[in-house]
Amino acid sequence: MSYEIGIDTLKLKSCGRLGHTEYCDHYELVRAVTGLDPLRDAKAWPLFNDAWNVDFIWSTYEGADGWGKGGRITDMGHAEFMEGGSDWRDSVTCPFKTVDEVFEFDAVKEYGLVNLNELTADYEHQYQIGRAAYPNQVLTGGHYNTIVSGAIQAFGWDMFLTAAADQKRFTKVLDSIYQITLNSVKAWARTSIDVFIQHDDMVWSSGAFMHPDFYRGAIFPRYKLLWQILHDAGKIVLFCSDGNFTQFVDDIAQAGADGFIFEPLTDLDYIIGKYGKTKVIMGSKVDCRTLTFGTAEQIKHEIDQTLKIAKDCPGFFFAVGNHLPSNIPVKNALYYYDYLSKYWSR
Numbered sequence: 001m002s003y004e005i006g007i008d009t010l011k012l013k014s015c016g017r018l019g020h021t022e023y024c025d026h027y028e029l030v031r032a033v034t035g036l037d038p039l040r041d042a043k044a045w046p047l048f049n050d051a052w053n054v055d056f057i058w059s060t061y062e063g064a065d066g067w068g069k070g071g072r073i074t075d076m077g078h079a080e081f082m083e084g085g086s087d088w089r090d091s092v093t094c095p096f097k098t099v100d101e102v103f104e105f106d107a108v109k110e111y112g113l114v115n116l117n118e119l120t121a122d123y124e125h126q127y128q129i130g131r132a133a134y135p136n137q138v139l140t141g142g143h144y145n146t147i148v149s150g151a152i153q154a155f156g157w158d159m160f161l162t163a164a165a166d167q168k169r170f171t172k173v174l175d176s177i178y179q180i181t182l183n184s185v186k187a188w189a190r191t192s193i194d195v196f197i198q199h200d201d202m203v204w205s206s207g208a209f210m211h212p213d214f215y216r217g218a219i220f221p222r223y224k225l226l227w228q229i230l231h232d233a234g235k236i237v238l239f240c241s242d243g244n245f246t247q248f249v250d251d252i253a254q255a256g257a258d259g260f261i262f263e264p265l266t267d268l269d270y271i272i273g274k275y276g277k278t279k280v281i282m283g284s285k286v287d288c289r290t291l292t293f294g295t296a297e298q299i300k301h302e303i304d305q306t307l308k309i310a311k312d313c314p315g316f317f318f319a320v321g322n323h324l325p326s327n328i329p330v331k332n333a334l335y336y337y338d339y340l341s342k343y344w345s346r
Contacts, residue, residue, distance in 0.1 A: 006055030006138035010195060010236055010259075010280055012314040018307075018344045019317035021056040021282060024048070024324040029333045042133075050136055052337055056282075056317055057134050058240075058261070060142030060197055061126050062184060063114060067145045067153060071110035072096070074156035094156045102155055102163040107176040119187035127193055140238070141188045142197030143181055146226075147219055149201045150177040164210050171218045178222045185226045189233035196235045197261070198226065203243035205265055212247065220251045227256035238280060242322075246270060253279065263321040272309050272316075280315035286336065288320055291328045296335050303340050311346050318344060 002020075009019035024030070027038050033051050036044035049057070067073075072095040096102050114122075123141060130139045145153050151160050151174060163170045188196055200219075202208075208215065227237045239252050240261035249260065249271055259280025260271060264287045271281055284306040290298050310316045318340060324333060 002050070002053055002055040002136045003138060006317075007194065009055065009315055009317060010138065012278070012280070014314040014346065016346060018310060018346065019055050019282075019315075020053050020340075020344070021058065021317050021319045022052065022054060022324055023058055023319065026324045026326050026328060026330075026333065028326065029324065029328070029330050032330050032334065046134055046136075049134065053341065054137055057130070057137045057139045058142075058197065059130060059140045060144040060199055061123065062143060062145065063119060064122055067111075067150070069111040069114075071107075072105075073154055074159070094159060096155055096159045099159065099162045102159050103166070103169045103173060105154065105173055105176070107150070107154070107173075107180050109176075111180060113180065113183045114187075116183065116187055116190075119183065120190045123187050124191045127191055138195060139193075140195045140197045141191060141193035141235075142199060143184045143188070144199045145177070146181050146198055146200035147174055147178050147202075147222060149199065150180065152201070161209070164214070167211075167214050167218070174218055175222075182226065182229075185229055189229050189235060194236060195238060196230050197238050197240050198223065198257070199240045201242045203241060203245045203248070205243050207244045207247060215248060216251060220248075220255050223252070223257075224255040231256060236280070238282070249274075259315060261319075261321070265322075268306070269309065272313055276309075276313040276316075278315075280317070281310075281313055282317040282319050283321040284310075284318050286320050288322045288325060288328060291320065291324070291332045291336055294332070296332070299332060299336050300339055303336070303343070307343055 005015045005019060008015050030038045030044050030048045034044050034047040036047065038044035074094040127139065127141055155163065163173065202215065202219065230237050236258045237256065238259045238261055239257040242263055244265035245262065246267040252260065253275060259282065261282040264283065264285055268283055268285055275281065286299065286302040286306065290302055306318065310318065
């Protein structure tokens with residue numbers, strides 16, 4: 001069963017096949033696999049995950065009110081990703097007019113801290129709803145806007161980067177965002193989850209966009225404090241970021257992450273070479289751009305290159321790390337899964 005494979009893989013117990021997860025927003029693919037419309041039938045997604053032997057459901061949740069809780073946040077718009085461009089948004093507004101307003105920002109004063117007992121009850125309730133919907137997969141708890149992602153959401157890129165040039169003053173601002181995350185982590189630690197995702201999009205596709213010393217002084221030590229709380233509660237902690245964080249893999253491991261969730265931009269060979277026996281690894285060399293624009297032979301090659309180095313890793317979950325968006329040809333997606341599932345046995 002997928003749940004047993006998922007939980008054993010997370011605990012670094014080698015199973016008969018590799019673990020498997022996908023981050024899928026491809027409605028037409030779900031229709032092709034299940035015969036059901038995910039926009040109209042709640043059974044479509046669970047059936048798809050079962051049919052594709054998905055062992056792990058990526059999930060974060062920051063409370064019923066979402067992140068920001070009525071305070072100031074920036075709308076950066078949204079690129080087209082979903083079917084029919086339903087997620088497209090070209091509105092761009094930033095409530096911060098000067099960098100001094102950013103330096104004066106205090107997330108706790110701005111957004112407030114939810115009572116810990118109330119937040120824990122909310123998280124547990126949400127988790128149980130998810131477990132009921134996906135009984136055959138491992139479902140996670142998690143926090144999305146950890147530190148860097150929270151600052152981006154609050155200020156937008158222009159104000160974020162301008163403020164980050166003054167590291168001393170900006171560290172105080174980031175600490176206030178960390179305090180919101182700390183409250184969330186304390187609540188999640190009190191729930192019945194087994195696995196927690198700490199999501200923070202802290203790099204670009206080219207790597208770090210701030211000086212590495214700033215990450216190591218202002219961000220990673222705060223990760224370590226968060227993860228100690230979760231470890232003390234017996235939770236598995238997985239770090240997740242878009243972009244290329246190869247240069248920080250060791251820092252994240254030293255801060256206490258039990259595993260990494262990443263895009264093909266981050267160096268899979270390096271992670272497997274150093275942490276293949278000791279960490280959970282979620283990703284692959286399969287790029288959604290290859291699935292979208294490539295040939296069957298190119299898809300096969302990326303799968304083969306991953307399998308060659310992944311099969312000896314007890315905590316490996318095969319995934320298209322940069323997601324399955326709606327523009328992938330369905331035949332390519334089906335070929336990907338059919339080929340992978342033939343050869344993922346250990």
